[in-house]
Amino acid sequence: MANIINVPAHWANNTTVPETTNNLWRKWLDYTDTQAKNRTFWFLFSLLAQGVLFLPVPAVLLFYYNAPIIVLVVTMVSFFANVIAGMSGSGIRVLLTLFAGSVIAHLLMLAIFIL
Secondary structure: OHHHHHOOOHHHOOOOOOOOOOOHHHHHHHHHHHOHHHHHHHHHHHHHHHHHHHOOHHHHHHHHOOOOOHHHHHHHHHHHHHHHHHHOOOOHHHHHHHHHHHHHHHHHHHHHHHO
């Protein structure tokens, strides 16, 4: 019985791997956390930017470049997702990530159909 108790358990070594902090996602999250005090500004800015810059994109792409209707669906979903996230009290990470995703999606749509 003494042999079983005194045998060192190698599986019990709790060596943790340090988390890398140099990745892009971690930098994005750190930036969004610093903007927490400006949450209302970012909500209003995303509403204005999407209303002025992104809501006309489907009209241009549908009528001038014969884009499919999915362009309108993407624009409406991203716009209302930002509105709901901002008005429901979501965190700044959610709000800024939705806005950044919307910007990237609209720039990609413009690049695909115009270029």
